[in-house]
Every structure is written in C-alpha cells, then in structure tokens.
Amino acid sequence: MKKFSKSLVLLAVVALLLGLVPTLGPVNAASFTEVSMRLDRMTTGYIDNQILIVVKPASTATEGNVRVDFDNAFGVDGTPANITTSTSGLPSTYQGETLTAWPSIGSAASAVGGNNVTFASGNLSVGVLYGFFITAGVDNPSSTGQYINRITTRTAGNGTIDNSRVAVRIIDNDQIVITAGVPPYFDFALDGNTDSFTADLDPSAVISTGGRTVTLKTNAQSGWITWLKSANTSLDSASTGETIETTGTVNGSPSTLSTGSDGYVLDVDKTTDSSTGDGTVSIAPEYDGSGSNQGGTLSSTYQEIATSDGTTDGDVLTLHARATVSAVKEAADDYTDTWTVIGAANF
Numbered sequence: 001m002k003k004f005s006k007s008l009v010l011l012a013v014v015a016l017l018l019g020l021v022p023t024l025g026p027v028n029a030a031s032f033t034e035v036s037m038r039l040d041r042m043t044t045g046y047i048d049n050q051i052l053i054v055v056k057p058a059s060t061a062t063e064g065n066v067r068v069d070f071d072n073a074f075g076v077d078g079t080p081a082n083i084t085t086s087t088s089g090l091p092s093t094y095q096g097e098t099l100t101a102w103p104s105i106g107s108a109a110s111a112v113g114g115n116n117v118t119f120a121s122g123n124l125s126v127g128v129l130y131g132f133f134i135t136a137g138v139d140n141p142s143s144t145g146q147y148i149n150r151i152t153t154r155t156a157g158n159g160t161i162d163n164s165r166v167a168v169r170i171i172d173n174d175q176i177v178i179t180a181g182v183p184p185y186f187d188f189a190l191d192g193n194t195d196s197f198t199a200d201l202d203p204s205a206v207i208s209t210g211g212r213t214v215t216l217k218t219n220a221q222s223g224w225i226t227w228l229k230s231a232n233t234s235l236d237s238a239s240t241g242e243t244i245e246t247t248g249t250v251n252g253s254p255s256t257l258s259t260g261s262d263g264y265v266l267d268v269d270k271t272t273d274s275s276t277g278d279g280t281v282s283i284a285p286e287y288d289g290s291g292s293n294q295g296g297t298l299s300s301t302y303q304e305i306a307t308s309d310g311t312t313d314g315d316v317l318t319l320h321a322r323a324t325v326s327a328v329k330e331a332a333d334d335y336t337d338t339w340t341v342i343g344a345a346n347f
Helices: 004-016
Strands: 033-039 051-056 065-069 111-113 116-121 132-134 145-154 162-171 186-190 212-220 224-231 234-237 243-245 263-272 281-283 304-309 310-324 339-345
Touching: 033 162, 051 145, 116 224, 212 224, 212 339, 224 310, 243 263, 263 281, 263 304, 281 310, 304 310, 310 339
Parallel strands: none
Antiparallel strands: 033 051, 051 132, 065 116, 065 145, 111 116, 145 162, 186 212, 212 310, 224 304, 224 339, 234 243, 263 310, 281 304
C-alpha cells in the first residue's frame, strides 16, 4: 500500500512538471487585448517620471486592484503615499481609440513591495481602453536600453485577471532642440515715378501735385529713415530758360507760399502709421506743412524727411510738390525737376 501511494505521488509530480495538471489560479487569467506604458521622458535618470498606463481588458471579472511590476533598474519610492496617480489630462484618444479614465484608481499606491506597486482599482469592462497616470515616485533607470515591466489586474483577493509584459526604452537624450534665424528685413517702394500738378500753375493760387507714396516695411527695432534731394531745387524750363525757385531755407520749419510770387516746396504727409509693429512715424518739421500752402525747402543734398522708431508692416508717406508763380512767369509746358527718394532701416 505504501509502495502504491509513493507511486501516485511520483506520477503527480511528473504530471505537474509536464503541465498535465493545471496550477492554481483564476481560470479566466489572460493577456490584455492591448497594453502600453508611455514614459513622459525616455531619458536616463529622469526623476518622478509621469507614466501613462493603458490597457484593454480581455477577461470578464471584477477588478479590485492593478499591480505594476517595474524592472529593478527603475527607482521606485518605498512609501506608497509618494507614488501618486491621476486621470487628469489624459489624452482623449490613444492610437485613434477613445481612452477612458481608469475608474476608482487610487490617488496613490496602496502597497509597494520592492519594485512592485499596487493601486486600488474599480471594475473594468472588456473591450474598453482605460488609462491613468503615475505622476510621481518612479524614476528612470540610469542606463540606456530596453526594460520590461509587467501590468496585472487582480481581484479583491489578488487573483490574477489579465496580465501582460510591456517593454520601454531608455535613451541618452529624448529631446530635439530646434533653432531658427530671422534675417533683417527692409522693403521700400514708390507707387510711381512721375507726378504732375493737378492744374496749371497760377499767380492767384497755390497748386499741388497729385502726390506719390512711399511704403516702408521693416523688422528693424530702431525703425527707418527716409531722405529726399532735388536735382534742381527749382522747376526749370529748357525752352524758356525760366526757373521757379524753391522757397525759404532748410531751418526746421515749413515755408508758406505767397500767391503772386514764385515759390516751390515739398510737403510730406503721414498717410499710414501701421498698427502692426511698434514704430511711430514722425515727419521732419521742415516738411510737415500745416496747410495747403506750406511745405519745406528743397535741397540738392539729401534731407531727412520722415522717420519711424520701430518695426512696421506698412508705413505710408505721401509726397506733394506745391508751387505758385508770379504773373509775369513765362509760359511753357516743360517746367520740371527730379526728386531722388531713398530710405534705410536702422537695425
């Protein structure tokens, strides 16, 4: 009889070793349909990594907790209260699937045993993707490489429901530094290269040209400057040899034309002071006439006519010539002058 009992024991041991007799445990234990562990940073030695745990249950059972077994190379705080969790800020989707906040996940670990961390859990539904963050208490390994961790959902009595291994990678540096350069920029444009008086010059009136605009754009922090010079400082007629000379002197104040006398000046108007940018346009006092009969004295050397003290995406100046003549000015249609208008940005 004793010999027969020993034989039965021996057969049972052999069957167990060969897998013929099932081991104890829940009959519904399986691998998750999906499982993922996303590190907030993959770099070596990162402290208090925010780790996203994502699973899709495969087994029908009532979960009581979830256990995360970290590779021994991870630094796991030994105090459960220091290993905190959250479902705040979860992505709404994960690989295109709706991600649901893990129900009743404990705000901190309920138990820690070495690198094995247990959190309280509510019941999960098969086929639903769940996630939660471990927000503190776990540090990255100090060496690069692949590390394999395990996630297990368990019953209230710690019976295994679903469990899977998941690999993570630790690298030296997980960041890319982006650099860029913005070059200095300056644009300067005239809207035309000819201008004429709106009527024949008249001893009884001051007549103005239609006007030409200068548009300026720049990213120069100190803005821009515009200058102008006159080829003749007068309106000259080749056919008669007559001239209509500019009025006054360059003294920082505009001149006033008097009807019945020869006079020729430049008036600069601030048409647009762009609100995009931080510059303010200023007209040089010499050329800032306050009426239709005022303007600045023309010069054969460049004179500053306007400035801005900052960036702009489109300041606009309008330049007008103004003139009047004496009653004896000889008639001709070829009175002319040429202005040269230039600008520069101040970076």
